[in-house]
Amino acid sequence: MALIRCPECTSPVSSSADACPKCGYLFSKTEYQFIEVYSAEGILFGQGNLNSALENGWQVAGTHEFVDDEGVEVTKYNLARRVSTLG
Numbered sequence: 443m444a445l446i447r448c449p450e451c452t453s454p455v456s457s458s459a460d461a462c463p464k465c466g467y468l469f470s471k472t473e474y475q476f477i478e479v480y481s482a483e484g485i486l487f488g489q490g491n492l493n494s495a496l497e498n499g500w501q502v503a504g505t506h507e508f509v510d511d512e513g514v515e516v517t518k519y520n521l522a523r524r525v526s527t528l529g
Contacts, residue, residue, distance in 0.1 A: 475525045481517045492519060499523045
C-alpha cells in the first residue's frame with residue numbers, strides 16, 4: 443500500500459482507498475461484466491451470439507478448447523466488457 447495525492451485537494455491518501463477521506467473525491471474504479479459463449483461444430487450457444495457481442499463492446503478475454511463427453515470439439519470464449527467507471 444502506497445500513499446498517493448488526491449487530484450482534487452492534494453491530501454495524501456492510501457492507494458487502496460475508494461475515495462479521499464478529506465474531500466470525498468472518488469478514485470477511478472472500473473467494473474467489468476463477463477459472459478461465456480461456446481462454439482461446437484460451427485454452432486454458437488451460451489449467453490448470446492459471439493458476433494453480436496463483439497459488435498456491442500465485448501472483447502475476447504480468453505479461449506479454451508476441449509472435447510466434450512460426446513467427443514465434440516468445443517471452444518469456450520470468455521468475453522468481458524467495461525460496464526462502469528467511477529470517479
